[in-house]
Amino acid sequence: MINLENPKKFQGLVNMTRQVSEQMFRPISRKYDRAEHVYPKELDGLRAVLEGMNEGDPGGGVSASGGRGNKVKEGNVNGGNVSTVLSVAEACWGDTSFVLTMPGQGLGNAAIAAVADDEQLARFGDKWASMAITEPHFGSDSAAVQTTAILDEEAGEYVLNGTKIFVTSGERCDVVVVWASVDPSKGRAAIKSFIVPRDNPGLELVRLEHKLGIRGSDTAQFALTDCRIPKENLLGSPEVDAKKSFAGVMQTFDNTRPMVAAMAVGVAKASLERTFELFREAGVEVDYDRPAHLQTGAVAELLRLESDFEAFRLLTLEAAWMADNRKPNSVNASMAKAKAGRGATEIALKCVELVGPLGYSEDELLEKWARDAKILDIFEGTQQIQLLIIARNLLGKSSAELK
Amino acid sequence: MSVTNRGLAVGIRALTRFAGMDVIDRLGLRKPSERVLRRATATGFRTAGAAGRTFRATQKLASARRQAPETASKAKGLFDLTPTDDQQMLQEAAREFAAAEIRPAAEAADRADATPAELLDAAAELGIASLGVPEELGGIVEERSAVTATLIAEALAHGDLGIAVAALAPGAVSTAIGLWGDADQQATYLPEFVGDEPPVAALTIQEPTALFDPFALGTVARRQGDGWTLDGVKSLVPRVADAELFVVAARIEPQNGSGPRTGLFIVESRTDGVTTSPDPAMGLRAASTGRLHLDGVRLPASALLADGDDDVYRDAIALGRIGWAALAAGTTKAVLDYVIPYVNEREAFGEPISHRQAVAFTVSDIAIEAEGLRLVTYRAASRADRGASFRREAALARRLTADKGMWIGSQGVQLLGGHGYVKDHPVERWYRDLRAAGILEGTLLV
Numbered sequence: 093m094i095n096l097e098n099p100k101k102f103q104g105l106v107n108m109t110r111q112v113s114e115q116m117f118r119p120i121s122r123k124y125d126r127a128e129h130v131y132p133k134e135l136d137g138l139r140a141v142l143e144g145m146n147e148g149d150p151g152g153g154v155s156a157s158g159g160r161g162n163k164v165k166e167g168n169v170n171g172g173n174v175s176t177v178l179s180v181a182e183a184c185w186g187d188t189s190f191v192l193t194m195p196g197q198g199l200g201n202a203a204i205a206a207v208a209d210d211e212q213l214a215r216f217g218d219k220w221a222s223m224a225i226t227e228p229h230f231g232s233d234s235a236a237v238q239t240t241a242i243l244d245e246e247a248g249e250y251v252l253n254g255t256k257i258f259v260t261s262g263e264r265c266d267v268v269v270v271w272a273s274v275d276p277s278k279g280r281a282a283i284k285s286f287i288v289p290r291d292n293p294g295l296e297l298v299r300l301e302h303k304l305g306i307r308g309s310d311t312a313q314f315a316l317t318d319c320r321i322p323k324e325n326l327l328g329s330p331e332v333d334a335k336k337s338f339a340g341v342m343q344t345f346d347n348t349r350p351m352v353a354a355m356a357v358g359v360a361k362a363s364l365e366r367t368f369e370l371f372r373e374a375g376v377e378v379d380y381d382r383p384a385h386l387q388t389g390a391v392a393e394l395l396r397l398e399s400d401f402e403a404f405r406l407l408t409l410e411a412a413w414m415a416d417n418r419k420p421n422s423v424n425a426s427m428a429k430a431k432a433g434r435g436a437t438e439i440a441l442k443c444v445e446l447v448g449p450l451g452y453s454e455d456e457l458l459e460k461w462a463r464d465a466k467i468l469d470i471f472e473g474t475q476q477i478q479l480l481i482i483a484r485n486l487l488g489k490s491s492a493e494l495k
Numbered sequence: 496m497s498v499t500n501r502g503l504a505v506g507i508r509a510l511t512r513f514a515g516m517d518v519i520d521r522l523g524l525r526k527p528s529e530r531v532l533r534r535a536t537a538t539g540f541r542t543a544g545a546a547g548r549t550f551r552a553t554q555k556l557a558s559a560r561r562q563a564p565e566t567a568s569k570a571k572g573l574f575d576l577t578p579t580d581d582q583q584m585l586q587e588a589a590r591e592f593a594a595a596e597i598r599p600a601a602e603a604a605d606r607a608d609a610t611p612a613e614l615l616d617a618a619a620e621l622g623i624a625s626l627g628v629p630e631e632l633g634g635i636v637e638e639r640s641a642v643t644a645t646l647i648a649e650a651l652a653h654g655d656l657g658i659a660v661a662a663l664a665p666g667a668v669s670t671a672i673g674l675w676g677d678a679d680q681q682a683t684y685l686p687e688f689v690g691d692e693p694p695v696a697a698l699t700i701q702e703p704t705a706l707f708d709p710f711a712l713g714t715v716a717r718r719q720g721d722g723w724t725l726d727g728v729k730s731l732v733p734r735v736a737d738a739e740l741f742v743v744a745a746r747i748e749p750q751n752g753s754g755p756r757t758g759l760f761i762v763e764s765r766t767d768g769v770t771t772s773p774d775p776a777m778g779l780r781a782a783s784t785g786r787l788h789l790d791g792v793r794l795p796a797s798a799l800l801a802d803g804d805d806d807v808y809r810d811a812i813a814l815g816r817i818g819w820a821a822l823a824a825g826t827t828k829a830v831l832d833y834v835i836p837y838v839n840e841r842e843a844f845g846e847p848i849s850h851r852q853a854v855a856f857t858v859s860d861i862a863i864e865a866e867g868l869r870l871v872t873y874r875a876a877s878r879a880d881r882g883a884s885f886r887r888e889a890a891l892a893r894r895l896t897a898d899k900g901m902w903i904g905s906q907g908v909q910l911l912g913g914h915g916y917v918k919d920h921p922v923e924r925w926y927r928d929l930r931a932a933g934i935l936e937g938t939l940l941v
Contacts, residue, residue, distance in 0.1 A: 093575060093577070093578065093579045093582075093642075094575060094577070094876075094877050095572070095574060095575050095877050096576070096870065096873055096874035096877055097572070097574070097874075097877075097878070097881075097883075098574065099572055099573045100572035101572070168575045168577065170574050174574060380887040380889075380890035381710065381809050381813070381886055381890070382710055383707075383708060384890075384894060385706075395890065395891075395894050396898060398891060400867075400895075402871050402888075402891045402895075403870065403871050403895060403899075404867065406870035406871060406874060407863070407870065410866075413576065423862075427859075427863045427866060430863060431863050431864075431867060476852075476856075479855070479856045479860070480852075480856075482859035482862060483849075483855035483858055483859045486835060486859065486862055487839055487858060488839070489855070494849065494852075
């Protein structure tokens with residue numbers, strides 16, 4: 093039966109995450125926005141707490157790495173995907189950059205969890221793994237990978253060469269999951285992912301980016317120069333299978349899009365809540381019964397933003413709920429990501445405008461959230477890529493027809 | 496919500512009757528009635544309210560009957576978008592009816608300013624005007640459910656929004672009396688709604704004033720002796736000329752230091768001082784909208800619902816907004832379903848226009864915003880069912896209806912270009928109807 097409230101069974105998890113957000117993240121949020129590239133050492137203390145939370149609820153917890161699959165159950169399921177979007181939203185209400193740089197919870201961990209074999213899980217399961225996909229010459233076009241991984245049969249090693257950019261937690265992680273082509277002549281089917289330990293001499297940290305927002309999370313550029321790794325570090329099958337291979341690596345994104353949407357929910361919620369508070373202090377109340385246009389312009393605008401927020405919050409929950417119930421959710425995941433990414437950016441920016449000079453100043457976190465929010469409409473598939481995915485699906489078009 | 500055998504029988508009887516019959520034959524354009532002629536030629540001409548039946552209590556109720564609160568959804572507290580089996584059955588019936596009967600009749604009904612009586616009778620047979628009637632009074636559903644009403648409104652509006660309004664309008668009155676009527680009010684009016692010829696009825700809030708505010712009404716109710724006197728004008732009332740019964744919102748004149756409040760009054764069309772006039776509008780043409788004029792209308796004390804409780808009025812406003820949002824959810828989905836094949840088939844510059852991002856991305860955005868609107872609407876309705884506060888959620892659904900619903904209506908026309916602007920395609924009608932959904936108050940009650 094239809095019910096769109098947050099499930100009661102995850103209320104404890106949400107409350108706990110809220111505590112972490114209020115008491116750990118918010119107090120140091122501004123500090124690491126200013127001290128870009130400095131590791132927020134306070135997060136180390138959180139690692140133990142998080143592991144406890146994740147053990148209590150193996151499917152969920154606070155992480156950017158996405159929900160894991162559920163066991164098939166009868167009837168309506170609220171599982172790891174729903175609990176993860178709820179807790180990620182709550183954590184990003186605190187600070188998005190800390191969620192992105194959560195120790196041991198990198199995007200690479202999602203890839204390892206999804207495709208690693210037992211032996212690899214034993215070696216890397218507890219490592220903090222970042223993900224290196226993007227290269228200087230491409231962003232959305234993930235099939236354009238130029239980094240190579242050539243097998244040296246004699247040594248039983250892959251030799252990696254190339255440049256990787258925009259690697260979240262690149263400096264802080266233990267291992268980097270690198271996308272590289274085992275045979276550039278074979279196109280996207282030859283793209284595989286490899287686990288490269290951070291201390292490999294062939295992996296050089298070139299620089300850390302200076303960014304608009306999410307400054308608490310480091311973003312690295314790597315140069316791979318004759319970087320040798322054991323061939324056992326290849327994730328998934330070494331076969332170059334034109335049908336399955338690339339789709340396999342892209343599948344990681346099906347799980348992570350609702351998570352990024354959940355991040356946007358958290359940032360937008362933070363901005364809206366604070367703006368409501370400041371309005372109240374200024375003596376402006378919202379009346380939900382009276383037509384919006386008969387109230388002040390500021391209230392009418394806030395109501396518009398709040399309604400938009402409600403729409404993408406529920407789209408996000410819907411996408412996660414579909415995943416939990418094993419309903420195909422590729423379109424819904426993209427709808428949530430597209431709407432939440434642009435919605436959070438608009439809301440956070442508009443809240444700065446509505447609050448005015450105070451909202452723009454560093455006295456408030458509103459301006460920081462407005463800077464943080466923008467990345468959520470870009471990474472894990474830009475707004476435009478999401479719209480492409482949705483349109484191709486609804487219209488029944490191939491990527492050759494609808495470019 | 497559980498549908499009793501009677502409800503099942505009614506729904507299935509209706510479906511069986513429609514199956515396989517020739518739509519045009521059966522429903523074909525109704526000959527312009529006297530009323531329609533009047534409407535077209537003499538806008539502003541006032542006529543007495545419909546002669547109407549005598550409403551009389553045939554049984555004595557010791558106390559008011561209420562449908563049980565919807566209970567199933569409280570069971571587990573899990574997030575869920577799956578309707579119950581009973582809801583799915585009603586939803587499915589409404590969808591089939593919308594596709595087979597409503598959509599084919601929509602263009603003609605729009606042009607005729609009226610929905611064919613046969614179609615409205617058939618809709619009434621589906622039981623949609625009596626969803627809010629308690630079972631003891633002949634209602635077909637045991638439990639009160641705003642979600643069920645929302646699903647049905649959405650499904651009907653996928654066929655046509657204007658016809659959906661015409662079909663659903665009487666149900667707003669029976670639901671209001673079911674929810675808030677006392678024993679006498681229920682015994683007097685509700686049995687008629689489950690009879691063979693349920694009355695045409697309408698719940699009226701809005702008035703023809705700029706910056707209309709439902710909490711500062713121009714229609715006034717004054718205490719006079721034991722009863723009330725009502726004065727004012729209500730606008731855009733569906734099927735006003737045929738309606739036998741109204742629930743009218745009026746500002747209750749403060750007395751003895753009591754604060755301002757708004758009351759809902761039961762008004763029979765035969766009452767002296769009740770007149771109607773046509774009020775044709777941008778859209779909702781199939782609902783034959785008109786004005787209701789109240790000039791010194793004397794009502795007994797028993798005409799006031801819920802003793803003028805201000806919270807009841809605010810709930811009524813919110814439930815109406817959810818109803819309009821549900822209609823918008825259905826119509827915006829209709830827009831999406833219509834433009835997808837169109838942009839795939841229409842060619843320009845040697846290929847389907849859907850191969851262009853400007854076109855394809857608009858389709859994506861229509862899908863996104865329509866789905867968001869639907870979910871926010873469902874949440875408001877499901878909160879009402881669970882006895883949780885729902886006025887904020889209704890306000891958010893309304894905001895989306897006004898903003899995104901209209902945006903979708905506009906994009907629907909845009910994607911068809913000049914062809915969207917002419918009546919060969921339904922998108923221009925949806926454009927006109929969707930403007931109403933974010934503006935009108937009351938009229939529906941989920």
